[in-house]
Amino acid sequence: MSGDKRLATAKEIRESLQADCTNCFGLCCTALNIIASSDFAINKASGIPCPNLKSDYRCQIHSSLRENGFKGCTVFDCLGAGQKVSQDTFNGIDWRENPEVGEKMFRVFPIMEQLYEMIAYIAEALSYKVSHTLTVKLNLQLVQLESLTRLDADALLLLDINTYRLPVNELLLESSKYIRNELILKFFGAKNTRKHDFRGIDWIGKKLKGKDLRATDLRGAYLIAADLQNTDLRGVDFIGADLRDADLSGANLSTSMFLTQMQINSAKGDKETILPSYLKRPSHWTD
Ligand code: SF4
Known part of the structure; x- marks a missing residue:
């Protein structure tokens, strides 16, 4: 497969990973444990259907989840x-x-x-121009993960997910470093002296309005309620970052990496926020 074809296919795989509630038996509303908090109005044990789940597996408060104390449901993906x-x-x-x-x-x-979460990350990594060695390793991971999704229920229940998470995490770290190094060179030149590694940093509520954070490593960063209005976040690695209530109004996330729909759903934004092509603008964002 040519390089360009491979990139296009990986992008298609990433973009195809979208929930289709019409073909699901309300599994997120039934299988998952819910703990009452600012995100959920009730406690619910796993395996017990949410009282708002109708017999046709639609949610009876779908259009007013936030007003009814079920903000968490508008975030889940x-x-x-x-x-x-x-x-x-x-x-x-x-x-x-x-x-x-x-x-x-x-x-x-x-x-x-x-x-599915691991497949999304690996497919995304493959959609970038990375080294041949990395491409081979990422492809092998993708094939393995996709084959696991085809196992029957009993075999799936026997999987030790952590044994798959570890190599995936290492590959994603390697990919992020490779991609961001290329971007740092492109954006800031060979003599760059800026710090780009802010992994796991506590920036809760931090005022970062208008900052240039391109190609920064924000893996696992605490960005809760941070002011990220009009920030340049291209090439930022967001894996595992907590973006709850962070203000992304006007921010440029067009080429941010490893950003998920759940992270975006948990943040604030507006019509000026630029998102990667595979993410949807949340309906609760202001115009
Ligand atoms: S409130 Fe609606 S979307 Fe949320 S868990 Fe219950 S049925 Fe599902």
Whole structure:
């Protein structure tokens, strides 16, 4: 496969990872444990359907989740793991009509969710121009993860997800370093003296309005309620960063790396915020 074709395919894979609630048996509303907080109005144990889940698996307060204290539901994104488990792993067997499959389906869902999350990151890494060695390693990981998603329910339940997370994490670190080094050279030149490594930093509530943060490593950074209005965030690695209530109004995230829909859904923004092509503008963002 030519380099350009490979990049296009990886981008397509990343963009295809979208939740389709119409083909899911309300798994996020049933399988997951919910703890009452500012994000959720109720406590709910895993395996128990949320009282707002209708018999057709639609949410009866879908249009007013935030007003009803269910902000967390507007943030969650399964990347398509829900429909995969419902339609492929369990062949479209509805747990309401066949309660005997429910318990197993609810345990498989979080496993599939984690596999999909890793696939999204690896596919994204592959959509950048990285070294040949990295490309080969990323491709091998992608093939392995995709094959795991095709396992049957019993085999999925036996997986030790951490043994897959570790090599994926190392590969993503290596990819991020490679991509950002190229960008630092492009943006700031060979004599660059700026600091770009702010991994895990506590910038809760920090005023960063208008800053140039291009190609910064913000992996695992605490950016809760940070003022990131009009910041240049191109080439920033956001893996695992906490963006809850961070203000991204007017910010440029067009080529930010490893940013997820959940991170964006948890932040604030507006119509001037520029997002990567695979992410949707949240409906609760201001115009
Ligand atoms: S409030 Fe609606 S979206 Fe949230 S868990 Fe309940 S049914 Fe699902």
